[in-house]
Amino acid sequence: DIVMTQSPDSLAVSLGERATINCRSSQSVLFSSNNKNYLGWYQQKPGQPPKLLIYWASTRESGVPDRFSGSGSGTDFTLTISSLQAEDVAVYYCHQYYSTPLTFGGGTKVEIK
Amino acid sequence: DVQLVESGGGLVQPGGSLRLSCAASGFTFTSHDMHWVRQGKGKGLEWVSAIGAAGDTFYSGSVKGRFTISRENARNSLYLQMNSLSAGDTAVYYCARQGVDPRDGQFNAMDVWGLGTTVIVSS
Numbered sequence: 661d662i663v664m665t666q667s668p669d670s671l672a673v674s675l676g677e678r679a680t681i682n683c684r685s686s687q688s689v690l691f692s693s694n695n696k697n698y699l700g701w702y703q704q705k706p707g708q709p710p711k712l713l714i715y716w717a718s719t720r721e722s723g724v725p726d727r728f729s730g731s732g733s734g735t736d737f738t739l740t741i742s743s744l745q746a747e748d749v750a751v752y753y754c755h756q757y758y759s760t761p762l763t764f765g766g767g768t769k770v771e772i773k
Numbered sequence: 774d775v776q777l778v779e780s781g782g783g784l785v786q787p788g789g790s791l792r793l794s795c796a797a798s799g800f801t802f803t804s805h806d807m808h809w810v811r812q813g814k815g816k817g818l819e820w821v822s823a824i825g826a827a828g829d830t831f832y833s834g835s836v837k838g839r840f841t842i843s844r845e846n847a848r849n850s851l852y853l854q855m856n857s858l859s860a861g862d863t864a865v866y867y868c869a870r871q872g873v874d875p876r877d878g879q880f881n882a883m884d885v886w887g888l889g890t891t892v893i894v895s896s
Contacts (some may be wrong), residue, residue, distance in 0.1 A: 700882030709867055709886035710818065753818055757882050760831045762820040
C-alpha cells in the first residue's frame with residue numbers, strides 16, 4: 661500500500677499570508693508512460709464532503725480560486741494557498757490514485773491566526 | 774446538475790448487515806468508475822471500495838470478504854452490501870465519482886462526492 665504522510669498536522673496562518681502543506685508518498689505516484697503524477701488535493705469543511713481542488717498534482721479543478729496551487733513530483737508534493745482567506749479554514753487531504761488501495765494523507769487543519 | 778445521493782445508513786448491531794445505495798444523476802453513469810469512501814467521526818478519509826465501468830471490483834484490506842460493491846447501470850445506481858459489521862465500520866460513507874480528464878479522457882481523481890450516509894454499528 662502507498663502510505664501518504666502529510667505535514668504539518670495543523671497550522672495557523674494570518675489572513676492574507678501564505679499557507680503551505682506538504683505531502684509525501686511512500687513510493688512514486690508518477691506514471692512514466694504519461695509523465696503524470698496521480699496525486700490530488702481535497703478541501704473538507706465541517707459537515708461537508710471533500711471537494712477536489714487539485715489533480716495531476718498541479719492542475720486546478722474548474723472553479724477553484726487561483727490562490728490554490730499544487731506542485732511536486734514523484735514522492736514529494738506541496739499545496740500552497742498564496743493568500744489565506746477566511747473561507748479557506750478547513751482540513752486539507754492529499755490523495756494518491758496511482759494504485760489500489762487508494763490512500764489519503766492524514767489531513768492538515770488550517771486555521772486563522 | 775451532477776449529483777450523488779447516498780441512502781441506507783442507520784444503526785446496526787455488531788455482526789449485522791446493511792446495504793447502502795447511491796443514486797447518480799446529471800452525468801453518464803456508465804462512463805465512470807465509482808467509489809465508496811468512509812470517514813469515522815473526527816477521523817480522516819479511508820477508501821473502501823471501487824467498481825469499474827465494466828464491473829471490475831476493488832476493495833481495501835479492511836473490508837475485503839465482508840463488503841460487496843455493485844452497480845446497476847440501468848438505474849444509475851451504486852451499492853455497497855456490508856456484512857459482519859463491527860464498531861470499526863462506524864463512519865459516514867461517501868459515494869464518489871472517478872473523474873475523467875476532459876482533455877485526454879484519462880481517469881482522474883474523485884471529482885464528485887455525495888453528502889454521505891451515516892452507519893453506526895453498536896449494540
